[in-house]
Amino acid sequence: MSDAAARKISDDLLRPLLRTSWRFYALVAFLGAIVAAGLATWMYQVWMGFGMTGINMPVYWAFYITNFVFWIGISHAGTLISAILRLVNAGWRRPVTRCAEVITAFALMIGAMFPIIHLGRPWLFFWLMPYPSNRMIWPNFRSPLVWDFFAISTYLTGSVLFLVLPMIPDFALVRDRTTGLRRKAYGVLALGWRGTPKQWHRLESAMQIMAIAIIPVAVSVHTIVSFDFSMAPVPMWHSTMFGPYFVAGAIFSGIAGLIIAMAALRRFLHLEEYFHPVHFQNLGKLLLMMSLLWTYFVFAERLTVWYGNESAEVQVLRVTQKGTFAPLYWTMVVCNFVVPFTILSLRRLRTITGCVIASFCVCVGMWLERFLIVVPSLGHKYLPYTWGTYRPRPVEIMITISTFAAMVLLYTLFAKFVPIISVWELKVGEHAVREPQLQHAEHAIGEVRP
Amino acid sequence: MSAVYGLFPTPEAAQRAVNGLRSAGIGDARITVISSEPFEEHEFAAHDHATWMGWIALGGAIVGLASATWLTRMTELAWPLPTGNMPIVAWWPNLIVMFELTMLGGILAAVGTLLVTVSLMRRPPAFYDPAVADGLILVGVENPPDPSVVERALAAPGVDIRRQ
Numbered sequence: 001m002s003d004a005a006a007r008k009i010s011d012d013l014l015r016p017l018l019r020t021s022w023r024f025y026a027l028v029a030f031l032g033a034i035v036a037a038g039l040a041t042w043m044y045q046v047w048m049g050f051g052m053t054g055i056n057m058p059v060y061w062a063f064y065i066t067n068f069v070f071w072i073g074i075s076h077a078g079t080l081i082s083a084i085l086r087l088v089n090a091g092w093r094r095p096v097t098r099c100a101e102v103i104t105a106f107a108l109m110i111g112a113m114f115p116i117i118h119l120g121r122p123w124l125f126f127w128l129m130p131y132p133s134n135r136m137i138w139p140n141f142r143s144p145l146v147w148d149f150f151a152i153s154t155y156l157t158g159s160v161l162f163l164v165l166p167m168i169p170d171f172a173l174v175r176d177r178t179t180g181l182r183r184k185a186y187g188v189l190a191l192g193w194r195g196t197p198k199q200w201h202r203l204e205s206a207m208q209i210m211a212i213a214i215i216p217v218a219v220s221v222h223t224i225v226s227f228d229f230s231m232a233p234v235p236m237w238h239s240t241m242f243g244p245y246f247v248a249g250a251i252f253s254g255i256a257g258l259i260i261a262m263a264a265l266r267r268f269l270h271l272e273e274y275f276h277p278v279h280f281q282n283l284g285k286l287l288l289m290m291s292l293l294w295t296y297f298v299f300a301e302r303l304t305v306w307y308g309n310e311s312a313e314v315q316v317l318r319v320t321q322k323g324t325f326a327p328l329y330w331t332m333v334v335c336n337f338v339v340p341f342t343i344l345s346l347r348r349l350r351t352i353t354g355c356v357i358a359s360f361c362v363c364v365g366m367w368l369e370r371f372l373i374v375v376p377s378l379g380h381k382y383l384p385y386t387w388g389t390y391r392p393r394p395v396e397i398m399i400t401i402s403t404f405a406a407m408v409l410l411y412t413l414f415a416k417f418v419p420i421i422s423v424w425e426l427k428v429g430e431h432a433v434r435e436p437q438l439q440h441a442e443h444a445i446g447e448v449r450p
Numbered sequence: 451m452s453a454v455y456g457l458f459p460t461p462e463a464a465q466r467a468v469n470g471l472r473s474a475g476i477g478d479a480r481i482t483v484i485s486s487e488p489f490e491e492h493e494f495a496a497h498d499h500a501t502w503m504g505w506i507a508l509g510g511a512i513v514g515l516a517s518a519t520w521l522t523r524m525t526e527l528a529w530p531l532p533t534g535n536m537p538i539v540a541w542w543p544n545l546i547v548m549f550e551l552t553m554l555g556g557i558l559a560a561v562g563t564l565l566v567t568v569s570l571m572r573r574p575p576a577f578y579d580p581a582v583a584d585g586l587i588l589v590g591v592e593n594p595p596d597p598s599v600v601e602r603a604l605a606a607p608g609v610d611i612r613r614q
Binding site for chain 2: 006007010130137138139140141142143146147150151153154157158161165168169172173175176177191192193194195196197198199200201202203204205206209210213214216217220224227424427428
């Protein structure tokens with residue numbers, strides 16, 4: 001790659017770090033206010049107790065656990081997709097990987113907060129950890145909540161490392177192109193990176209090993225989240241297909257989240273030269289495939305329950321499809337199947353705008369799907385006298401809204417301080433495209449020379 | 451520490467410089483190449499490929515597995531809680547924790563190996579030039595016995611030769 005081309009890539013991708021407009025501060029202030037309101041609401045809930053929420057007998061899991069499953073699902077956008085694309089050496093992955101991996105890290109952090117928010121005494125959450133106490137009352141490893149703790153901790157650790165390692169050469173780049181305090185800060189983050197062949201080889205080796213390790217961990221995380229439900233004898237939860245069903249749903253919502261993030265970055269950071277329509281086309285095809293897979297799982301689940309005709313399960317089926325939850329259920333079907341299938345199966349509609357519209361619908365649909373897994377089953381267990389329903393109160397609604405704001409805020413801050421596209425990987429990609437072209441040209445010249 | 455180096459605009463020019471240093475009798479171990487991106491397909495970047503990182507990661511995974519096995523079994527025996535008619539040491543649920551800690555062990559071992567083997571976090575920063583960030587490739591020799599020999603070997607039209 002020419003010197004000028006390398007410099008242009010660096011200039012374009014470091015521009016958001018080095019220049020700040022008033023819009024950035026306005027956005028951060030706006031989102032920060034929503035997050036602060038969410039934190040204040042949570043403090044209010046801790047102070048006043050769980051009676052402030054709509055959570056009550058028999059629906060003890062509601063918005064918070066819905067959000068927990070939703071955000072853990074969104075986290076599958078990044079590391080899993082990035083690791084798979086890295087292992088198969090897909091060239092088009094290069095601009096996509098980092099902005100995807102960031103989603104994983106932040107979505108996991110937000111998702112992991114919800115079981116703590118859901119605790120009546122959140123200050124005792126550390127009881128999940130196997131810390132050496134004097135009475136040796138360590139966690140009960142037979143509890144799915146403890147499995148969640150280990151799975152999410154491992155995935156978060158792995159995902160953050162998977163995100164941070166390829167950032168080191170870019171931190172070095174920023175260090176060398178800045179001055180003053182910024183230079184010092186990025187110098188610390190660069191860990192003394194120089195860019196010797198040995199460093200590049202070791203980094204590539206570490207990324208390969210982590211890509212191999214992180215894929216089964218990602219699959220296990222959402223399988224284990226599904227175990228929170230399927231280990232319980234609750235109608236329509238106690239199912240062997242919940243693991244793959246949850247993993248498919250997680251990847252589905254994750255890709256949708258990634259498409260929205262990429263479109264926003266492309267527009268607001270003016271990265272049109274790096275996020276090409278082909279990236280959206282390819283991710284749109286993946287989203288279409290996952291939409292079909294999700295539909296297949298829903299059909300298999302519903303058919304089995306309907307055909308089995310077990311009274312408690314059929315009751316849950318009925319309230320979701322024809323009863324009080326029917327509007328939400330059919331909205332979910334439209335958002336997760338009808339809209340994405342219509343838009344993404346037609347090449348003419350599979351534009352950037354089309355992919356973004358389909359992705360918004362999928363995010364809404366997947367949130368509803370999580371809600372419809374949690375609430376109708378808990379509200380209609382085996383004995384009819386225990387039946388009940390759930391209505392969210394302002395506390396849950398505010399906390400839910402604030403987590404969406406927190407996600408956008410964290411993402412905005414990240415894009416401000418770290419190159420959102422891996423500069424060195426992009427250069428390698430440009431180089432890899434150019435090398436075969438050069439070799440081909442040299443070969444052609446050689447053929448005509450005497 | 452002293453060094454003599456040149457900044458080359460293309461990998462082909464860097465390769466010629468490395469070849470020139472070799473011709474001048476300087477061994478590969480003494481030649482430093484620094485770039486802002488990996489050049490896998492060029493010979494000068496093909497050194498130090500061999501690594502034990504995979505085996506070390508496997509070792510880390512085994513340590514993680516052993517730790518998880520000990521943690522789950524020891525905890526269950528130390529405080530035997532009857533749960534859901536499961537045995538006190540319940541291997542099915544324990545397998546989940548064992549799997550997670552196995553993978554965590556492998557990942558941490560790989561990252562630890564990376565940090566140690568490439569001397570990251572070493573202070574003060576070693577031989578380096580920030581011009582590398584502009585896409586130039588640094589080829590040079592650290593503590594050369596005869597700097598003029600290195601300068602002659604690196605000399606090429608349009609190449610900036612520097613001393614540190």
